[in-house]
Amino acid sequence: IHVKDMVVNFEAPLSPVINATVQFPLPEYKVTMVVEGPMDKPRYAFSSEPPLPESDIYAVLLFGRPMNDLSNDDKTAASKTNQILSRGLALST
Secondary structure, eight states: OEEEEEEEEOOTTSOOEEEEEEEEEOSSOEEEEEEEEETTSOEEEEEEESOOOHHHHHHHHHHSSOGGGSOHHHHHHHHHHHHHHHTOOOOOO
């Protein structure tokens, strides 16, 4: 994992605000996650090269392969991860 850039602004009494780009260089894919917003409720977005749907990005991060290439058990695990992340990514402050 490479933290390409990260800035956290502390402006009391407001919650700290993060702006970060994290890259996951994998053998066949380069996945990027952008995180921004208040630390207690950041927004995030994933992208990849070559382009993949979000569910495939999660599968690639977990198992190194897109959903179509996974066993049924691995597909279930990737789907559960997708559900958890769709509810929001919480970062501790």
